[in-house]
Amino acid sequence: MSEFLAMGGYGGYVWSSFVLTAIILVFNVTWARRRHAAARLNVARRIQAMEDDV
Amino acid sequence: MTVQSRPAPAGLWDVWLGIVTRELRLAFRRPGDMATPLIFFAIVVSLFPLAVSPDKQLLMKFGPGVLWVAALLASLMSLGTLYRQDREDGTLEQLLLSGQPVSVLVLGKIAAQWLVTGLPLVVISPIAGVAFFIPEESLPILAGSLVLGTLSLSLIGSVGAALTVGLRQANSLLSLLVLPLVMPVLIFGARAVSLSADGETTGGSLYLLAALTILTTTFSPFAASAALRISAD
Amino acid sequence: MWTWFHKLGSPPHFYRIAGKLAPWLGGLAAIALVVGTFKGLVLAPADYQQGDGFRIIYVHVPSAYLSLMAYVVMATGAAIGLIWRMKLAHAVAAACAPIGASFTFLALATGSIWGRPMWGTWWEWGDARLTSELILLFLYLGYMALRASIDDTNKADRASGVLAVVGVINVPIIHYSVEWWSSLHQGATLAKFDQPSITGDMLTPLLINIIGFTLFFGAVLLIRARGEVLERERHSRWVKRELLGDSAVRENIPAGELQQ
Numbered sequence: 001m002s003e004f005l006a007m008g009g010y011g012g013y014v015w016s017s018f019v020l021t022a023i024i025l026v027f028n029v030t031w032a033r034r035r036h037a038a039a040r041l042n043v044a045r046r047i048q049a050m051e052d053d054v
Numbered sequence: 055m056t057v058q059s060r061p062a063p064a065g066l067w068d069v070w071l072g073i074v075t076r077e078l079r080l081a082f083r084r085p086g087d088m089a090t091p092l093i094f095f096a097i098v099v100s101l102f103p104l105a106v107s108p109d110k111q112l113l114m115k116f117g118p119g120v121l122w123v124a125a126l127l128a129s130l131m132s133l134g135t136l137y138r139q140d141r142e143d144g145t146l147e148q149l150l151l152s153g154q155p156v157s158v159l160v161l162g163k164i165a166a167q168w169l170v171t172g173l174p175l176v177v178i179s180p181i182a183g184v185a186f187f188i189p190e191e192s193l194p195i196l197a198g199s200l201v202l203g204t205l206s207l208s209l210i211g212s213v214g215a216a217l218t219v220g221l222r223q224a225n226s227l228l229s230l231l232v233l234p235l236v237m238p239v240l241i242f243g244a245r246a247v248s249l250s251a252d253g254e255t256t257g258g259s260l261y262l263l264a265a266l267t268i269l270t271t272t273f274s275p276f277a278a279s280a281a282l283r284i285s286a287d
Numbered sequence: 288m289w290t291w292f293h294k295l296g297s298p299p300h301f302y303r304i305a306g307k308l309a310p311w312l313g314g315l316a317a318i319a320l321v322v323g324t325f326k327g328l329v330l331a332p333a334d335y336q337q338g339d340g341f342r343i344i345y346v347h348v349p350s351a352y353l354s355l356m357a358y359v360v361m362a363t364g365a366a367i368g369l370i371w372r373m374k375l376a377h378a379v380a381a382a383c384a385p386i387g388a389s390f391t392f393l394a395l396a397t398g399s400i401w402g403r404p405m406w407g408t409w410w411e412w413g414d415a416r417l418t419s420e421l422i423l424l425f426l427y428l429g430y431m432a433l434r435a436s437i438d439d440t441n442k443a444d445r446a447s448g449v450l451a452v453v454g455v456i457n458v459p460i461i462h463y464s465v466e467w468w469s470s471l472h473q474g475a476t477l478a479k480f481d482q483p484s485i486t487g488d489m490l491t492p493l494l495i496n497i498i499g500f501t502l503f504f505g506a507v508l509l510i511r512a513r514g515e516v517l518e519r520e521r522h523s524r525w526v527k528r529e530l531l532g533d534s535a536v537r538e539n540i541p542a543g544e545l546q547q
Contacts, residue, residue, distance in 0.1 A: 008333060010340035013404055017397045018324070021346040024393045025320075025503060028386055029313075032510040039514035043521040044530040213453055217446050221436045230432055231450060234425040235457050238464035245468065262467075266460070277453050280369075284445045 069154050073162025074169075080139075081170045087135075091171050092178060095128035099182050110187055117186030118247035121196065122203065122240055124182075125175050126233070129204055132171040133211035134228050136163055137219040137282065146219075150286055156279035160216075164208045164274075172204030192250040199260065202267045203243040209267075209274035210235050216281035239266055298375050298516050299525040305509040312506035319499030327492030334489070343401040344485075345492055349500040351394035351420060355458070357387030357504060358423065361430075362455035365448035374519045377444035380451060381434065382511035386504060388427040394420050415469035419462045426454045440519060 007014045064072070081088055102120045103113060140146040149159050179200050180193040188196060214232040218224040246259035294300040327345035334341040364380035367373055398417045399409050412418055430447055437443035485493070520526050 004329070007342065008339035010338060010342075010404055013340060013400050014328075014342050017343045017346050017400050018328075020396055020400075021350065021393060024350075024389050028389055028503075028507045029510075031385065032507045032514075036510055036514035036517075039517045040530055043517050043526060046521060047527050047530065213449070217433060217450060218436075223436065227429075227432055227436060230425075231429045234422050234429060234461075235453065237422055238457075238460050241464045241468045262464075269460075273453075273456065277449055281446065281449045284442060284449065287442060 064154075066155070066158050070158050070162045070165070073159055074166045077163055077166030078169065081166065088170050088174075091128040091131045092174055094131055095124050095175060095178070096182070098124040098127060099185070103185075114187045114251065115248075117183065117188050118196070118251065119244045121179060121182055121186065122200070122244040122247070125179065125200055125204060126207060126236060126240060127229075128175060129171055129207045130211060130229055130232065132167060133208065133215050133232070134225045136167055136212060136215040137285075138224075141219050141286070146282070147286055150283060156282060157275035160212060160275045160278045160282070164212050164278075167212075168205060168208045172201075172208055175204055176200045188247070188251055192247060195250040195256055195260075196247045199243040199246045199263060202260075202263045203239050206239045206263075206267045206270045207232075207236055209270040210239075212278045213274055213281055216278045216285055219282075219285050239263065242266065296373065296375060298520050298523070299529070301375055302513055302516055302525075302529065305513050309506045309509040309513075312502050312509065316499050316502035316506055319495055319502060323492045323495030323499050325492075326495065331489045331492055332486075337405060340401070340404050341489075343397055345496050347394060347397040347401055348493060349497045350390045350397065351416070352497055353500045353504050354387055354391040354394050354420065354423060356501070357383045357390060358426070358451075358458065359455060360508070361387060362451040365444075365451040368444060369448045369452070374441075374444070375516060377448065378515035378519055379508070379512050380448065381444065381515045382508050384427060384431050384434070386507050386511065388424065388431065390500075390504075391420060391424040391427055395424065413469045415462075415466040418469065419465045422461050422465070423458065426458070430454070 005011055005015070099120060102116065106112065106116070137146060140149065150156060152159075176197050179196055183193050183196045211228070211232050214228045214235075217231065218227045221227060242259045242263040246256045246263060249259060250256045295304060324345065327342055331342070333339050361380045361383035364376045364378075364383065368376035368380060395417065398414075398420065402411055402414070402417070403409050406414075410417070430450055433450055434443045434447045437446055517526060517530075
């Protein structure tokens with residue numbers, strides 16, 4: 001196991017790359033989802049506001 | 055019955071020439087504005103020996119690149135104002151509605167901008183080249199490559215200027231948009247001068263540079279006119 | 288089949304189909320990435336020259352490839368939006384940019400991390416691919432900056448659309464010129480399958496991960512595009528029906544604002 005983690009001496013580099021990748025992928029998903037949810041809220045608010053004006 | 059003769063409709067060449075002369079006339083009313091990019095060029099060029107080292111060998115190596123970058127930045131200065139004045143006084147809208155092909159108008163403006171900024175840069179570049187110990191035989195390559203380079207820059211820059219006219223922070227945005235797009239021009243142009251200074255053949259680089267200039271001449275006017283129509287809305 | 292495709296061009300249908308499709312793509316992406324990563328980290332043999340350090344390729348190359356693909360998708364969407372005036376196409380283009388930019392950043396970071404033990408430096412200007420990738424990041428940032436400066440969405444779509452099309456023409460030119468300029472560069476590991484630089488057992492995880500990244504891109508793109516579509520279509524009836532029927536949305540709007 002420790003041999004696997006060590007990656008022949010390159011462990012730090014290899015693992016940091018993969019961890020960074022995981023972070024960026026997760027970040028993409030959460031950012032996209034949050035944007036979509038915010039858009040729904042925003043647009044819904046504006047529709048309500050327009051209806052109130054009418 | 056006599057038929058009244060009408061003036062012949064303006065040909066595209068006349069339209070283009072008309073725009074160029076108008077722009078040049080406007081530019082010459084403010085000679086100070088014309089000089090600013092050139093002075094900027096001289097100052098930026100002087101920054102590098104001060105910042106790095108006056109060592110002759112080092113300057114010879116970096117000279118071509120420094121001169122090229124300074125020329126790019128100086129040209130960008132005058133590109134920022136390409137459409138601004140016209141937009142502010144409403145002339146831009148009139149030009150777009152005039153019925154003339156917008157790409158011809160764009161080419162006219164670009165030509166005038168190049169004559170006012172690009173050409174003087176090319177003319178003073180050998181002087182700056184001497185300051186960087188570029189060999190005399192290479193100075194024509196320096197000027198020649200800058201002719202092609204400043205033309206490409208004016209063409210690509212006009213697209214950026216059209217996209218950013220009227221926006222806040224237009225100048226910074228213009229540089230941000232245009233500089234990545236002109237990196238190939240910089241690469242081939244500066245390398246041509248370096249190769250010449252080292253005594254090697256420059257044919258390849260200059261051909262590639264010329265190819266880029268032709269490519270940008272073909273595409274930029276259409277892109278710029280599309281951008282102008284979008285910005286003018 | 289053609290009607291289905293045609294339906295996709297209509298915003299309400301796109302919105303619903305994208306909503307259903309995204310989780311599936313995401314699930315497939317997860318499977319592919321897990322399989323590819325496992326094969327790459329555990330099963331693939333160590334490289335003769337680089338030992339286990341080469342395994343970074345399994346995240347570096349896919350992210351670089353996707354960073355480029357995202358730009359192409361963005362430019363294509365922009366072109367379609369400009370030519371046929373489809374807001375949906377512009378919405379897709381807008382959605383691509385942040386995803387593509389993050390992949391570009393990832394490619395640069397993993398490239399730099401990979402370079403440190405191999406070249407001895409954190410950065411190597413002479414590496415044409417890395418330098419081109421940096422310029423690609425500038426292109427993305429410029430696109431996003433232009434969008435941010437224009438308040439009117441329609442105008443922003445069209446202006447950044449022109450920029451994207453101009454940029455995509457430039458990308459191969461930039462790539463070629465940087466390669467010409469660089470002194471050291473590694474041969475394209477994928478372009479030539481007969482090159483000894485990467486063998487079968489090493490190649491498979493790479494291809495699987497590329498597929499995984501592509502599916503992932505698709506999934507995230509669909510999610511983002513939905514939000515973009517909503518904002519562009521907010522005056523439409525279908526949007527009203529879609530949103531006010533959603534209890535989660537209604538719960539979040541303060542009582543005074545919401546009248547039923």
